[in-house]
Amino acid sequence: MTLDFARRVEVTLRLNGRELTTVVSPRTTLLDWLRDDAGLTGAKKGCNEGACGTCTVLVDGRRMNGCLTLVVQCAGRAVTTVEGLAQDGAGLHPVQQAFADHDAFQCGYCTPGQLMSAVACIAEGHATDDATVREWMSGNICRCSAYPQITAAVLAAAQETGQ
Amino acid sequence: MRDFGYARAGTAEAAVGTLADPGAAVIAGGTELLNWFRLGIAAADRVVDIGGLDELRGITRDGDELRIGALATLNEVGEHPLVIQAASALASACLQAASAQVRNRATIGGNVLQRTRCPYFRAEEPLPWPCNKRDPGSGCASLAGRHERQAIFGWTRDCVAVQPSDPAVALAALDAQADVLGPAGPRTVPMREFHLTQREAAAAGEPMRETRLGPDELITGYRLPAVPGGQAYVKVRERASYEYAIVSAAAAVRLEDERIISARVALGSVAQRPWRLTTAEAELPGTPLTREALTPVIERAMADAAPLPQNGFKVTMAANAAVRALLTAGGAS
Numbered sequence: 001m002t003l004d005f006a007r008r009v010e011v012t013l014r015l016n017g018r019e020l021t022t023v024v025s026p027r028t029t030l031l032d033w034l035r036d037d038a039g040l041t042g043a044k045k046g047c048n049e050g051a052c053g054t055c056t057v058l059v060d061g062r063r064m065n066g067c068l069t070l071v072v073q074c075a076g077r078a079v080t081t082v083e084g085l086a087q088d089g090a091g092l093h094p095v096q097q098a099f100a101d102h103d104a105f106q107c108g109y110c111t112p113g114q115l116m117s118a119v120a121c122i123a124e125g126h127a128t129d130d131a132t133v134r135e136w137m138s139g140n141i142c143r144c145s146a147y148p149q150i151t152a153a154v155l156a157a158a159q160e161t162g163q
Numbered sequence: 164m165r166d167f168g169y170a171r172a173g174t175a176e177a178a179v180g181t182l183a184d185p186g187a188a189v190i191a192g193g194t195e196l197l198n199w200f201r202l203g204i205a206a207a208d209r210v211v212d213i214g215g216l217d218e219l220r221g222i223t224r225d226g227d228e229l230r231i232g233a234l235a236t237l238n239e240v241g242e243h244p245l246v247i248q249a250a251s252a253l254a255s256a257c258l259q260a261a262s263a264q265v266r267n268r269a270t271i272g273g274n275v276l277q278r279t280r281c282p283y284f285r286a287e288e289p290l291p292w293p294c295n296k297r298d299p300g301s302g303c304a305s306l307a308g309r310h311e312r313q314a315i316f317g318w319t320r321d322c323v324a325v326q327p328s329d330p331a332v333a334l335a336a337l338d339a340q341a342d343v344l345g346p347a348g349p350r351t352v353p354m355r356e357f358h359l360t361q362r363e364a365a366a367a368g369e370p371m372r373e374t375r376l377g378p379d380e381l382i383t384g385y386r387l388p389a390v391p392g393g394q395a396y397v398k399v400r401e402r403a404s405y406e407y408a409i410v411s412a413a414a415a416v417r418l419e420d421e422r423i424i425s426a427r428v429a430l431g432s433v434a435q436r437p438w439r440l441t442t443a444e445a446e447l448p449g450t451p452l453t454r455e456a457l458t459p460v461i462e463r464a465m466a467d468a469a470p471l472p473q474n475g476f477k478v479t480m481a482a483n484a485a486v487r488a489l490l491t492a493g494g495a496s
Contacts, residue, residue, distance in 0.1 A: 026169030137263075
Protein backbone atom coordinates (compact mmCIF):
# COMPACT_ATOMS: atom_id res chain seq x y z
CA MET A 1 0.00 0.00 0.00
CA THR A 2 1.42 3.38 -0.96
CA LEU A 3 0.45 6.63 0.67
CA ASP A 4 -0.45 9.73 -1.25
CA PHE A 5 1.78 12.65 -0.19
CA ALA A 6 0.01 15.99 -0.63
CA ARG A 7 1.69 19.39 -1.07
CA ARG A 8 -1.53 21.23 -0.19
CA VAL A 9 -3.81 19.86 2.52
CA GLU A 10 -7.39 20.81 3.39
CA VAL A 11 -7.86 21.03 7.14
CA THR A 12 -11.13 21.51 9.03
CA LEU A 13 -10.85 22.58 12.65
CA ARG A 14 -12.65 24.63 15.28
CA LEU A 15 -11.01 27.95 16.09
CA ASN A 16 -12.32 29.66 19.22
CA GLY A 17 -15.62 27.83 18.84
CA ARG A 18 -16.09 28.44 15.13
CA GLU A 19 -15.63 25.62 12.61
CA LEU A 20 -13.60 26.55 9.57
CA THR A 21 -11.81 24.91 6.66
CA THR A 22 -8.45 26.06 5.37
CA VAL A 23 -5.96 24.82 2.79
CA VAL A 24 -2.34 24.86 3.90
CA SER A 25 1.11 23.87 2.85
CA PRO A 26 2.01 20.97 5.24
CA ARG A 27 4.97 22.83 6.73
CA THR A 28 2.70 25.63 8.06
CA THR A 29 2.86 25.78 11.84
CA LEU A 30 -0.24 26.48 13.88
CA LEU A 31 1.47 29.64 15.14
CA ASP A 32 2.24 31.03 11.67
CA TRP A 33 -1.24 30.14 10.44
CA LEU A 34 -2.96 31.82 13.40
CA ARG A 35 -0.95 35.00 12.97
CA ASP A 36 -0.65 35.24 9.19
CA ASP A 37 -3.84 33.60 7.87
CA ALA A 38 -6.43 33.55 10.65
CA GLY A 39 -5.59 37.10 11.72
CA LEU A 40 -5.17 36.21 15.39
CA THR A 41 -1.94 37.79 16.60
CA GLY A 42 -2.44 37.09 20.32
CA ALA A 43 -0.13 34.07 20.24
CA LYS A 44 3.36 35.53 19.87
CA LYS A 45 6.42 34.26 18.00
CA GLY A 46 9.18 34.47 20.58
CA CYS A 47 11.80 31.77 20.06
CA ASN A 48 10.04 29.65 17.41
CA GLU A 49 11.64 26.51 18.89
CA GLY A 50 9.49 25.59 21.90
CA ALA A 51 11.67 27.27 24.51
CA CYS A 52 9.72 30.39 25.54
CA GLY A 53 6.02 29.43 25.64
CA THR A 54 4.61 32.71 24.38
CA CYS A 55 2.88 30.87 21.50
CA THR A 56 0.98 28.58 23.91
CA VAL A 57 -2.57 27.76 22.78
CA LEU A 58 -5.05 25.04 23.69
CA VAL A 59 -5.64 22.10 21.33
CA ASP A 60 -8.61 20.03 22.48
CA GLY A 61 -8.19 21.75 25.85
CA ARG A 62 -4.52 20.82 26.24
CA ARG A 63 -1.84 23.50 26.18
CA MET A 64 0.70 23.20 23.40
CA ASN A 65 3.36 25.32 21.71
CA GLY A 66 1.91 26.66 18.46
CA CYS A 67 5.42 26.75 16.98
CA LEU A 68 5.87 22.99 17.50
CA THR A 69 2.48 22.06 16.01
CA LEU A 70 1.59 21.82 12.34
CA VAL A 71 -1.86 22.92 11.18
CA VAL A 72 -2.26 19.54 9.48
CA GLN A 73 -1.92 17.92 12.92
CA CYS A 74 -4.95 19.91 14.13
CA ALA A 75 -7.50 18.44 11.69
CA GLY A 76 -10.75 17.80 13.55
CA ARG A 77 -9.47 19.45 16.71
CA ALA A 78 -10.58 22.49 18.68
CA VAL A 79 -8.01 25.28 18.93
CA THR A 80 -8.42 28.00 21.54
CA THR A 81 -6.28 31.13 21.54
CA VAL A 82 -6.16 34.05 23.94
CA GLU A 83 -8.73 35.79 21.72
CA GLY A 84 -11.19 33.01 22.59
CA LEU A 85 -10.94 33.37 26.37
CA ALA A 86 -13.31 36.26 27.08
CA GLN A 87 -16.88 35.46 26.11
CA ASP A 88 -18.85 38.15 24.24
CA GLY A 89 -20.54 40.49 26.69
CA ALA A 90 -19.26 38.61 29.74
CA GLY A 91 -16.13 40.69 30.37
CA LEU A 92 -12.72 39.24 31.02
CA HIS A 93 -12.09 35.55 31.67
CA PRO A 94 -11.41 34.99 35.41
CA VAL A 95 -7.75 34.22 34.65
CA GLN A 96 -7.39 37.46 32.67
CA GLN A 97 -9.04 39.38 35.52
CA ALA A 98 -6.69 37.76 38.04
CA PHE A 99 -3.65 38.75 35.95
CA ALA A 100 -4.92 42.37 35.88
CA ASP A 101 -5.70 42.37 39.60
CA HIS A 102 -2.26 40.99 40.51
CA ASP A 103 -0.25 43.13 38.09
CA ALA A 104 1.04 39.87 36.62
CA PHE A 105 2.85 41.41 33.65
CA GLN A 106 5.08 44.26 32.71
CA CYS A 107 5.74 44.46 28.96
CA GLY A 108 2.96 41.96 28.20
CA TYR A 109 4.69 40.04 25.41
CA CYS A 110 4.54 36.72 27.24
CA THR A 111 1.06 37.36 28.65
CA PRO A 112 -1.07 35.60 25.97
CA GLY A 113 1.00 32.45 26.46
CA GLN A 114 0.98 32.82 30.24
CA LEU A 115 -2.82 33.16 30.21
CA MET A 116 -3.40 30.08 28.06
CA SER A 117 -0.92 28.07 30.10
CA ALA A 118 -2.58 29.28 33.33
CA VAL A 119 -6.05 28.27 32.12
CA ALA A 120 -4.74 24.77 31.38
CA CYS A 121 -2.66 24.60 34.58
CA ILE A 122 -5.80 25.32 36.61
CA ALA A 123 -7.97 22.86 34.62
CA GLU A 124 -5.31 20.14 35.05
CA GLY A 125 -5.49 20.55 38.83
CA HIS A 126 -1.90 21.77 39.10
CA ALA A 127 -2.75 25.16 40.66
CA THR A 128 -2.54 23.87 44.22
CA ASP A 129 0.31 25.83 45.82
CA ASP A 130 3.20 28.14 44.97
CA ALA A 131 5.77 25.44 44.20
CA THR A 132 3.40 23.37 42.05
CA VAL A 133 2.31 26.40 40.03
CA ARG A 134 5.92 27.45 39.47
CA GLU A 135 6.82 23.95 38.27
CA TRP A 136 3.80 23.58 35.96
CA MET A 137 4.13 27.16 34.59
CA SER A 138 7.87 26.82 33.92
CA GLY A 139 7.32 26.49 30.17
CA ASN A 140 6.37 30.18 30.00
CA ILE A 141 9.32 32.53 30.26
CA CYS A 142 8.78 36.11 31.47
CA ARG A 143 11.88 38.21 30.88
CA CYS A 144 10.39 41.08 32.92
CA SER A 145 10.36 38.46 35.69
CA ALA A 146 6.78 38.94 36.92
CA TYR A 147 6.86 35.37 38.23
CA PRO A 148 5.69 36.09 41.82
CA GLN A 149 2.68 38.04 40.53
CA ILE A 150 1.92 35.41 37.86
CA THR A 151 2.03 32.66 40.49
CA ALA A 152 -0.28 34.67 42.75
CA ALA A 153 -2.69 35.34 39.87
CA VAL A 154 -2.87 31.66 38.90
CA LEU A 155 -3.59 30.62 42.49
CA ALA A 156 -6.19 33.37 42.90
CA ALA A 157 -7.93 32.45 39.64
CA ALA A 158 -7.96 28.79 40.66
CA GLN A 159 -9.64 29.74 43.93
CA GLU A 160 -12.06 32.09 42.15
CA THR A 161 -13.18 29.36 39.76
CA GLY A 162 -13.35 26.75 42.51
CA GLN A 163 -10.56 24.56 41.15
CA MET B 164 11.53 25.19 6.97
CA ARG B 165 11.55 23.65 3.48
CA ASP B 166 8.29 22.46 1.96
CA PHE B 167 7.40 18.75 2.08
CA GLY B 168 4.64 16.37 1.07
CA TYR B 169 2.37 15.07 3.82
CA ALA B 170 0.36 11.90 4.33
CA ARG B 171 -1.46 10.37 7.27
CA ALA B 172 -0.68 6.71 7.90
CA GLY B 173 -3.69 4.47 8.48
CA THR B 174 -1.55 1.68 9.93
CA ALA B 175 1.93 1.36 11.42
CA GLU B 176 2.81 -0.99 8.53
CA ALA B 177 1.86 1.70 6.00
CA ALA B 178 4.10 4.21 7.80
CA VAL B 179 7.03 1.77 7.82
CA GLY B 180 6.41 1.07 4.12
CA THR B 181 7.25 4.68 3.27
CA LEU B 182 10.57 4.68 5.17
CA ALA B 183 12.51 2.72 2.56
CA ASP B 184 12.72 6.11 0.82
CA PRO B 185 15.58 8.02 2.51
CA GLY B 186 13.70 11.28 1.86
CA ALA B 187 10.86 10.23 4.15
CA ALA B 188 10.44 11.06 7.84
CA VAL B 189 7.91 10.12 10.50
CA ILE B 190 6.15 12.78 12.56
CA ALA B 191 4.41 11.99 15.85
CA GLY B 192 4.48 14.99 18.21
CA GLY B 193 6.91 16.93 16.05
CA THR B 194 8.71 18.76 18.88
CA GLU B 195 12.10 17.56 17.61
CA LEU B 196 11.44 17.09 13.90
CA LEU B 197 10.24 20.65 13.26
CA ASN B 198 13.35 22.08 14.93
CA TRP B 199 15.56 19.70 12.91
CA PHE B 200 13.92 20.99 9.74
CA ARG B 201 14.46 24.61 10.83
CA LEU B 202 18.14 24.09 11.67
CA GLY B 203 18.90 21.85 8.69
CA ILE B 204 19.71 18.86 10.94
CA ALA B 205 17.22 16.87 8.86
CA ALA B 206 15.49 17.50 5.59
CA ALA B 207 12.60 15.41 4.31
CA ASP B 208 10.68 15.55 1.09
CA ARG B 209 7.88 13.40 2.53
CA VAL B 210 6.52 13.37 6.05
CA VAL B 211 4.25 10.59 7.22
CA ASP B 212 2.06 11.41 10.22
CA ILE B 213 1.51 8.52 12.66
CA GLY B 214 -0.40 10.72 15.14
CA GLY B 215 -3.73 9.13 14.24
CA LEU B 216 -2.71 5.55 15.06
CA ASP B 217 -4.74 4.98 18.22
CA GLU B 218 -3.36 1.44 18.62
CA LEU B 219 0.01 3.03 19.48
CA ARG B 220 -1.43 5.22 22.24
CA GLY B 221 -2.47 3.07 25.20
CA ILE B 222 -0.92 2.40 28.61
CA THR B 223 -1.93 -0.98 30.02
CA ARG B 224 -0.73 -3.61 32.44
CA ASP B 225 -0.84 -7.30 31.66
CA GLY B 226 0.20 -9.33 34.71
CA ASP B 227 3.72 -8.24 35.59
CA GLU B 228 4.24 -6.37 32.36
CA LEU B 229 3.60 -2.68 31.81
CA ARG B 230 2.94 -1.70 28.20
CA ILE B 231 3.28 1.85 26.95
CA GLY B 232 2.34 2.81 23.40
CA ALA B 233 4.84 4.93 21.48
CA LEU B 234 2.34 7.75 21.00
CA ALA B 235 1.64 8.22 24.73
CA THR B 236 2.74 11.77 25.52
CA LEU B 237 5.27 12.50 28.26
CA ASN B 238 2.48 14.01 30.40
CA GLU B 239 0.27 10.95 29.86
CA VAL B 240 3.10 8.59 30.86
CA GLY B 241 4.19 10.76 33.78
CA GLU B 242 0.71 11.09 35.31
CA HIS B 243 -0.65 7.60 34.54
CA PRO B 244 -1.52 5.61 37.71
CA LEU B 245 -0.16 2.35 36.23
CA VAL B 246 3.19 3.98 35.44
CA ILE B 247 3.38 5.70 38.83
CA GLN B 248 2.66 2.36 40.50
CA ALA B 249 4.99 0.08 38.49
CA ALA B 250 7.62 2.43 37.04
CA SER B 251 7.74 5.56 39.18
CA ALA B 252 11.29 6.39 38.00
CA LEU B 253 9.95 6.62 34.45
CA ALA B 254 6.96 8.73 35.53
CA SER B 255 9.30 11.08 37.37
CA ALA B 256 11.74 11.28 34.43
CA CYS B 257 8.89 12.16 32.06
CA LEU B 258 7.57 14.94 34.30
CA GLN B 259 11.05 16.39 34.82
CA ALA B 260 11.55 16.60 31.05
CA ALA B 261 10.80 19.75 29.01
CA SER B 262 7.77 21.88 29.95
CA ALA B 263 4.08 21.15 30.52
CA GLN B 264 3.12 22.28 27.02
CA VAL B 265 5.99 20.49 25.25
CA ARG B 266 5.09 17.32 27.21
CA ASN B 267 1.55 17.49 25.80
CA ARG B 268 3.01 17.05 22.30
CA ALA B 269 6.21 15.06 22.82
CA THR B 270 5.70 11.30 22.66
CA ILE B 271 7.57 8.60 24.56
CA GLY B 272 8.43 6.95 21.23
CA GLY B 273 10.01 10.06 19.75
CA ASN B 274 11.65 11.21 22.96
CA VAL B 275 14.40 8.58 22.93
CA LEU B 276 15.23 9.55 19.34
CA GLN B 277 16.02 13.17 20.19
CA ARG B 278 19.48 14.31 19.18
CA THR B 279 22.15 15.79 21.40
CA ARG B 280 21.85 19.32 22.80
CA CYS B 281 25.54 20.02 21.94
CA PRO B 282 25.42 23.71 20.91
CA TYR B 283 27.93 23.13 18.10
CA PHE B 284 25.58 20.51 16.65
CA ARG B 285 22.34 22.40 17.23
CA ALA B 286 23.04 25.47 15.13
CA GLU B 287 21.48 26.75 11.95
CA GLU B 288 23.05 25.75 8.64
CA PRO B 289 25.52 26.63 7.25
CA LEU B 290 27.53 25.78 10.38
CA PRO B 291 30.39 28.19 11.07
CA TRP B 292 32.39 25.39 12.74
CA PRO B 293 33.12 21.70 12.19
CA CYS B 294 30.75 19.00 13.46
CA ASN B 295 31.09 15.37 12.40
CA LYS B 296 27.40 14.72 13.06
CA ARG B 297 26.37 17.50 10.67
CA ASP B 298 29.22 17.22 8.17
CA PRO B 299 31.04 13.87 8.51
CA GLY B 300 34.80 14.25 8.38
CA SER B 301 34.79 17.96 9.28
CA GLY B 302 35.92 17.44 12.90
CA CYS B 303 34.55 18.17 16.36
CA ALA B 304 34.47 21.82 17.43
CA SER B 305 33.45 20.89 20.96
CA LEU B 306 36.56 18.80 21.63
CA ALA B 307 38.79 21.80 20.85
CA GLY B 308 36.28 24.31 22.25
CA ARG B 309 33.85 24.13 25.16
CA HIS B 310 32.86 20.70 26.38
CA GLU B 311 31.98 21.01 30.05
CA ARG B 312 28.52 19.42 29.42
CA GLN B 313 29.84 16.58 27.24
CA ALA B 314 30.55 12.88 27.75
CA ILE B 315 32.66 11.23 30.42
CA PHE B 316 32.16 7.71 29.00
CA GLY B 317 32.35 6.20 25.54
CA TRP B 318 33.31 9.29 23.52
CA THR B 319 35.79 9.40 20.65
CA ARG B 320 37.81 12.26 19.18
CA ASP B 321 35.17 12.41 16.44
CA CYS B 322 32.33 13.32 18.80
CA VAL B 323 31.96 13.96 22.53
CA ALA B 324 28.17 14.57 22.69
CA VAL B 325 25.70 13.06 25.18
CA GLN B 326 22.15 11.78 24.70
CA PRO B 327 19.91 14.18 26.68
CA SER B 328 16.70 12.12 27.09
CA ASP B 329 15.42 11.74 30.66
CA PRO B 330 12.92 8.92 29.96
CA ALA B 331 15.63 6.88 28.17
CA VAL B 332 17.64 6.73 31.42
CA ALA B 333 14.67 5.35 33.36
CA LEU B 334 13.76 2.93 30.56
CA ALA B 335 17.34 1.58 30.59
CA ALA B 336 17.42 1.29 34.38
CA LEU B 337 14.06 -0.53 34.44
CA ASP B 338 15.07 -3.07 31.75
CA ALA B 339 12.42 -1.89 29.31
CA GLN B 340 12.19 -3.44 25.86
CA ALA B 341 11.35 -1.33 22.83
CA ASP B 342 8.91 -2.89 20.37
CA VAL B 343 10.14 -2.01 16.91
CA LEU B 344 8.42 -2.51 13.57
CA GLY B 345 10.42 -2.80 10.36
CA PRO B 346 9.82 -4.01 6.82
CA ALA B 347 10.54 -7.60 7.91
CA GLY B 348 8.08 -7.40 10.83
CA PRO B 349 8.33 -6.69 14.56
CA ARG B 350 11.38 -7.15 16.80
CA THR B 351 12.39 -6.04 20.29
CA VAL B 352 15.44 -4.04 21.39
CA PRO B 353 16.43 -3.82 25.07
CA MET B 354 16.53 -0.14 26.04
CA ARG B 355 19.84 -0.60 27.83
CA GLU B 356 21.32 -1.39 24.40
CA PHE B 357 19.16 0.88 22.25
CA HIS B 358 21.58 3.81 22.13
CA LEU B 359 25.21 3.57 21.05
CA THR B 360 28.25 5.34 22.42
CA GLN B 361 30.53 6.88 19.83
CA ARG B 362 33.04 4.13 20.60
CA GLU B 363 30.46 1.37 20.03
CA ALA B 364 29.32 3.01 16.80
CA ALA B 365 32.91 3.31 15.56
CA ALA B 366 33.57 -0.34 16.37
CA ALA B 367 30.51 -1.25 14.29
CA GLY B 368 31.91 0.73 11.36
CA GLU B 369 29.28 3.52 11.51
CA PRO B 370 30.95 6.19 13.71
CA MET B 371 28.02 8.64 13.63
CA ARG B 372 25.26 6.11 14.25
CA GLU B 373 23.40 6.87 17.51
CA THR B 374 20.90 4.03 17.97
CA ARG B 375 20.23 0.45 16.92
CA LEU B 376 16.98 1.54 15.25
CA GLY B 377 17.19 1.08 11.50
CA PRO B 378 16.33 4.01 9.23
CA ASP B 379 13.26 2.07 8.03
CA GLU B 380 12.09 1.04 11.51
CA LEU B 381 9.51 2.57 13.86
CA ILE B 382 9.22 2.31 17.66
CA THR B 383 5.66 1.14 18.37
CA GLY B 384 5.88 0.91 22.17
CA TYR B 385 7.71 -0.33 25.25
CA ARG B 386 7.29 -3.24 27.65
CA LEU B 387 8.59 -3.02 31.21
CA PRO B 388 8.71 -5.68 33.88
CA ALA B 389 6.77 -4.49 36.95
CA VAL B 390 8.99 -5.49 39.86
CA PRO B 391 8.48 -4.68 43.55
CA GLY B 392 10.65 -2.12 45.33
CA GLY B 393 11.25 1.61 45.31
CA GLN B 394 12.40 3.77 42.43
CA ALA B 395 13.69 7.29 41.88
CA TYR B 396 14.88 9.61 39.14
CA VAL B 397 17.28 12.37 40.19
CA LYS B 398 17.96 15.17 37.72
CA VAL B 399 20.73 17.69 38.40
CA ARG B 400 20.44 20.91 36.39
CA GLU B 401 21.26 24.60 36.41
CA ARG B 402 17.69 25.70 37.15
CA ALA B 403 14.95 23.88 39.02
CA SER B 404 12.64 23.29 36.07
CA TYR B 405 12.54 23.22 32.25
CA GLU B 406 16.24 22.55 31.74
CA TYR B 407 18.33 19.68 30.42
CA ALA B 408 20.28 17.60 32.90
CA ILE B 409 23.94 18.17 33.64
CA VAL B 410 23.77 14.60 34.97
CA SER B 411 20.88 12.40 36.07
CA ALA B 412 20.39 9.01 37.70
CA ALA B 413 17.57 6.47 37.71
CA ALA B 414 17.49 3.77 40.37
CA ALA B 415 15.33 0.84 41.43
CA VAL B 416 16.02 -0.81 44.77
CA ARG B 417 14.68 -3.78 46.74
CA LEU B 418 15.45 -3.90 50.45
CA GLU B 419 15.29 -6.44 53.23
CA ASP B 420 16.15 -5.44 56.81
CA GLU B 421 17.62 -2.08 55.67
CA ARG B 422 19.99 -3.85 53.28
CA ILE B 423 19.85 -3.92 49.51
CA ILE B 424 18.88 -7.26 47.99
CA SER B 425 18.87 -5.98 44.42
CA ALA B 426 19.56 -2.64 42.75
CA ARG B 427 19.56 -1.22 39.26
CA VAL B 428 21.04 2.17 38.50
CA ALA B 429 21.65 4.12 35.28
CA LEU B 430 23.25 7.52 34.71
CA GLY B 431 22.04 10.05 32.18
CA SER B 432 23.84 12.81 30.22
CA VAL B 433 27.24 11.20 30.83
CA ALA B 434 27.48 9.38 27.49
CA GLN B 435 25.66 9.03 24.20
CA ARG B 436 23.64 6.31 25.90
CA PRO B 437 22.15 5.76 29.36
CA TRP B 438 25.01 4.36 31.44
CA ARG B 439 24.12 1.37 33.62
CA LEU B 440 26.51 0.96 36.56
CA THR B 441 26.62 -2.82 36.19
CA THR B 442 29.67 -3.40 38.39
CA ALA B 443 27.97 -1.48 41.21
CA GLU B 444 24.73 -3.43 40.68
CA ALA B 445 26.69 -6.67 41.15
CA GLU B 446 28.31 -5.37 44.32
CA LEU B 447 25.30 -3.71 45.98
CA PRO B 448 23.34 -6.74 47.34
CA GLY B 449 24.01 -6.91 51.08
CA THR B 450 25.02 -3.24 51.29
CA PRO B 451 23.21 -1.12 53.91
CA LEU B 452 21.17 1.75 52.47
CA THR B 453 23.38 4.53 53.80
CA ARG B 454 25.39 7.22 52.05
CA GLU B 455 28.58 5.95 53.71
CA ALA B 456 28.09 2.39 52.46
CA LEU B 457 26.88 3.28 48.95
CA THR B 458 29.44 5.95 48.05
CA PRO B 459 32.54 3.72 47.76
CA VAL B 460 30.61 1.15 45.69
CA ILE B 461 29.46 3.82 43.24
CA GLU B 462 32.88 5.47 43.13
CA ARG B 463 34.49 2.16 42.18
CA ALA B 464 31.95 1.79 39.36
CA MET B 465 32.95 5.26 38.11
CA ALA B 466 36.67 4.40 38.01
CA ASP B 467 36.65 3.88 34.24
CA ALA B 468 35.22 7.35 33.55
CA ALA B 469 37.32 9.32 31.05
CA PRO B 470 36.45 12.97 31.58
CA LEU B 471 37.46 15.68 29.13
CA PRO B 472 39.63 18.59 30.32
CA GLN B 473 36.57 20.74 31.25
CA ASN B 474 34.13 18.17 32.66
CA GLY B 475 35.90 16.32 35.47
CA PHE B 476 33.24 17.69 37.83
CA LYS B 477 30.65 15.47 36.11
CA VAL B 478 32.33 12.34 37.51
CA THR B 479 31.76 13.55 41.08
CA MET B 480 28.32 14.92 40.29
CA ALA B 481 27.18 11.69 38.60
CA ALA B 482 28.42 9.56 41.50
CA ASN B 483 26.56 11.80 43.96
CA ALA B 484 23.40 11.63 41.81
CA ALA B 485 23.60 7.83 41.72
CA VAL B 486 23.96 7.63 45.51
CA ARG B 487 21.07 10.04 45.98
CA ALA B 488 18.88 8.10 43.53
CA LEU B 489 19.57 4.84 45.39
CA LEU B 490 18.86 6.44 48.79
CA THR B 491 15.64 8.04 47.51
CA ALA B 492 14.51 4.84 45.79
CA GLY B 493 15.06 2.95 49.05
CA GLY B 494 13.14 5.53 51.05
CA ALA B 495 16.13 6.77 53.01
CA SER B 496 15.80 10.44 52.10
